[in-house]
Amino acid sequence: MFNFRKNRLFRKIFWLLFFGITFVIVVFGFVGASIQKRSILELLHSEAKSLAQTITFSTTNALITEDSSYLIEFNTQYLQNNTKVKNIIIAKTAEQYFDIKKDLWSFDNKIDETFKKMQKREDVFDIIYSPNLKENVFHYTYPMEFSGIQWGWLHLSFDLKEYNQKIDSLYKQFFVLFIALVLLSFVISNYVAKKFTDPIIKLNETVSAITSDNLDIKVVVESNDEIGELSSAFNDMISQLNISQKHLKNSHENLEKRVDERTSELSHANERLSEKSNELSELNKNLDTKVKVEIEKRREQEQMLLHQSRLAAMGEMVGNIAHQWRQPLNALGIIIQNIQLSHKMNKLDEEFLAKSVNDSMDLTMMMSKTIDDFRNFFLPNKHEEFFFLDNSLNSSLELIDSTFKNYNIKVFIDIDKRLESKGFPNEFAQAILNVLSNAKDALIEKQIQEPKITVSLKKNNDMGIIVISDNAKGIDESIIPKIFDPYFTTKEQGKGTGIGLYMSKMIIEQNMKGRIFARNIKEGVEFVIEMPLYLENS
Structure with a gap:
């Protein structure tokens, strides 16, 4: 064997x-x-x-x-x-x-x-x-x-x-499986090696016989691969040595046969060319469908980026909720401790208990309102509607106000009221929140001693001009053109997704028909947002 x-x-x-x-x-x-x-x-x-x-x-x-x-x-x-x-x-x-x-x-x-x-x-x-x-x-x-x-x-x-x-059970199972697979590999290796070498050994024996002038021998290898073709070539070579004259007489017949074979090959080539032409025609027919599919994929990618942006904003909001809840939670804990202390000192009367309960309910109502504010902020607008730009600006500032206070960031506001625009107010507020969060992160990362952010809203002809600036020492001029690109971020790995400003640009320019850009100023950088206003006489 x-x-x-x-x-x-x-x-x-x-x-x-x-x-x-x-x-x-x-x-x-x-x-x-x-x-x-x-x-x-x-x-x-x-x-x-x-x-x-x-x-x-x-x-x-x-x-x-x-x-x-x-x-x-x-x-x-x-x-x-x-x-x-x-x-x-x-x-x-x-x-x-x-x-x-x-x-x-x-x-x-x-x-x-x-x-x-x-x-x-x-x-x-x-x-x-x-x-x-x-x-x-x-x-x-x-x-x-x-x-x-x-x-x-x-x-x-x-x-x-x-x-x-x-x-132990795992190692035993793998050991048994290893032994079985090794035995199986031994059998497979023997079978494959024998399958490959037997035809070559037969060819080698035939060549040895031919060198001994034995021209009556034939190679018997039944396979349809290259080894089988080589065996057939050996048999043809032996036959040619025995009947060389006969081959000379039949050369014209063989030539005609080869012409037929070439003609058949040309026919097959023409058939393949016809098949390729049909495939090209079918491809042209389906081109419109493929274009629509690619457009749909692009729309799905944009929706995915919007979803990622909302998730990133929600993560930011969780931090804002934590800052906004910390003070009422501490106050609620003090009320509970005062109740316990009054009880131990036998000074817990109905008036004190009622006042403590009322104070606790006020705190919980305030915390509940905070939840409603954050939840309503993330409700998507399904249809365009008229809204006042100052309301959306104030909504975004209220949501992040506690975070600003936590990092001692001063905010200076100069906002004209009753400037009305048309679009999606929640998406617009999210875009503003992304810009504010970006400014906050820059101030924290660069450890500015007296951090401040300035927000202004003014009317300029038929446009509302929103300017958000900080004193974080600005951005490298070489990367300002890239800051609105998707997944581009200057923050450390794991601290930024690079989609916040991209989504703000998409919301402002694609959904609201406005314009957003950034530029360096003396103290830092300012983001300028231009929004078309709704004018009653227009």
Whole structure:
């Protein structure tokens, strides 16, 4: 079956195929095992995150009120009911640590450096050696954060028994599969090598016979590939040696045959040319359809960019909401603490309680109105409508006002009222908000000592001229022509999408029939927006 010694060509092809297939199998096994191992870790991560969120939610009040007894009692009972978790550590930001195990707990103001390194702003997980348990564990660290305040971290240490069992099972499965595939590759390599070398060996034997003046031998190779053609050529060569005279007599017949073959080839070429002509004609017929399809694709891309711009604006709005809610939330917390303090001092009467409730309701009503303002801001306009430019400008300024105050950015406003235009007011407000956010980011990034933004709206004939300027030292003249290009940004990677100004330009110039451009001034840069006004006598 195997002719390793006799057939050197067979041996070369066989080993080349065998080692090639084996190498692919090894790479596949290594990558597959790594992916499966990572999947098992991700399952543990998902389970740990779910448990951490449950524990954090259940102990929120205890953390806020510093009810240590409840924290210890709840987590001790949780450990006893969960066989996978072996250790829980509650690390407060005030350097207070509760180390809870199934059979005991302890309180300390220090934590092992191994755990402390895992205390970050996002959740962290890894397989580590636990100094508390003196063994390897799957350790998960979850940041306990609510109401915008970092209260500490929750450490969960999981038993690796089930994880090790899965890994062992995974390696066994891959080992069995590897052995089976190696055996299969051995069989395939032998079959393919034999399939390729047998015809060549037969040709080699025929050539040896011809060199011994044996012209009666024929090559018997039944294949329709190049080797079969070579075998036929050998047989033709032997026949030509035996009947050379006959070939001379039949040369005219062969010539006529070749002419017929060439004629047939020309006929086939003409048929293929006709097919190509038909394809070209069909392509011309479908050209209009393809153009429409490409236009639709372009429209879909623009809608996608608009959606991305809204998502980026929503991300900016989340930060604005956070700044706008921080003060009422602090006030609400003080009211609640005053109620608790008055109750402890037996001074909680109906008048004080009613006043506290009214103050709390006022704060919650104000926060609810903030939600409505932000939600209405992102409602898209389906139809064009008449709107006042000063209303949209003030709406955008109100939405970002708390962010400006948070970064000590002063805003100077000079706006003419009752200048009316036609278009999509929410989209226009979003375009203005993009320009304001861009100016804010420039001031923060360049760390301007006394940052300021100036917003003006004036009438110039039949146009409303909006100018938004800052004192952020301007933009490099070489990149000003590019700032409205899609995905172009001068910010650090991960801090800008490069679509905000592009979407502003598209909204102003395509949807509103206006014009927007930027230019450097003495202190920084100013964006000029020209909007056509609706005049009653026009």
